Amino acid sequence: MMKILYVFPHPDDESFGPAPAIAAQRRRGNEVYLLTLTKGEATKQRFRLGVDKKKMGEIRYKEMQCVEKVLDLNGMKVCDLPDDGLKELDPHKIESVIRDHVERIEPDILVTYAVHGISGFEDHLVSHAVVKSVYCDLKREGAPYPRRLAFFTRFSEDESGGKFNLSSSKLKEIDCWVEASKEDYQKFEDALDCYETYQEVIEESNVKEEVGYRISFEIFQEDFDPPLEVLDDQLEN
Template identity: 40%
Template sequence: MKIMYIFPHPDDESFGPAGVINKQIEEGNEVILLTLTKGGATKVRHQLGLSIEEMGAVREKEMLRVQQTLAISQMTILDYEDGGLAKVNPILLEKELTKWIEKYNPTVVITYPVHGGSGHHDHIALHHSIKHLFYHKPNALSSWKRLAYFTVIDTGLPMFLEGGIPRVTQTKKENVAVTLQLSESNIGAMKKALLCYDTYQEMVKTTNVIDRIGSYTHFELENEKHSKVLSSITELITI
């Protein structure tokens, strides 16, 4: 099946989902990635002495390395304002999303849950646009059967910090609908993907993302109730 990840920034696909992307490709699925910004507004640019445009170009190159590392079949990087998705007319944003989902024709679309994973306004704005589109999708998007949210189970510990302050609302265990176990090779793929971001290695260390994800990746499902936690993002989908 075709699985399409839609995220706001470069590195969103690697800080957590990279291991499960590797697993999904190993299982014979085609994985597609759409990123709405080049992520140039990151504070890392100040340390490097780069403008937003220059930093965006660096992150785009890093992300292209991730595509090769994970063998993502198709990838598109748009150039919306980093940090500005919440200011975009949501009707126009949904039209943009419709265009790309229609182009790639996925069965499953994956993005962030309602809290955005880190509380970032770009993550939250994208969540709401995709969720609204899922319920009002035109006939052209009829192949889209499932909307899933990559998430991290709440342990009481923050995954991301800003200025030493936790900025993440995580998902309660009872809201998890899919849990996939990662192999050592899947975890190794996540490590390789994270290494593609030369400019973010300090963030990799401070977030402790590899240990935080561990051997399991979790998803919520939109408008689905099942008697058991599923073990695949495509389980029980009928074409």
């Protein structure tokens, strides 16, 4: 049994793509944890709802509690760093938040966004950089965890990026394809349904049709050809 910690900047990042893999990992008996750096309070949906950022953050946190149950997470922590403002923070402050959680969980595998952030949102790019920095610091210090750093990513043969100009990794860069079952995929759809205030965005993004049963990951400083089928395969002690 492995411990896997996902670190993302916003509510719904865990559900917009990696959720089928998370469900598959839980089904296989792994412990899966989620750390979200912000409450996602800056979303434009707050204008439609007529609420301020504080109230929007509270709403999104409650929606995440629904996701925690649906995906059967072993633990979830939602921080209150500024949504859409991570680039203005001293990166050491963000790294400290992440490191404290990593030292508490002691995960075997740490997961965040690939370098392109898929959507290109600045908070996604910052998250990639700070999580990688924390991982490298711990490795240099000889910490026994995490033993692997993986990047959730996207692969598409459509190089245009589609309607939302999404970025993809190259096929040769993908080191692991996690295969989801029908039950895993249903949990992904149920997790998205938890975000009641975000259904308009979910429908516009067409994410339920875009995400398939095979979820792709890059693995930092490791190269697997053929790709792994589970993130914890060939994990050295």
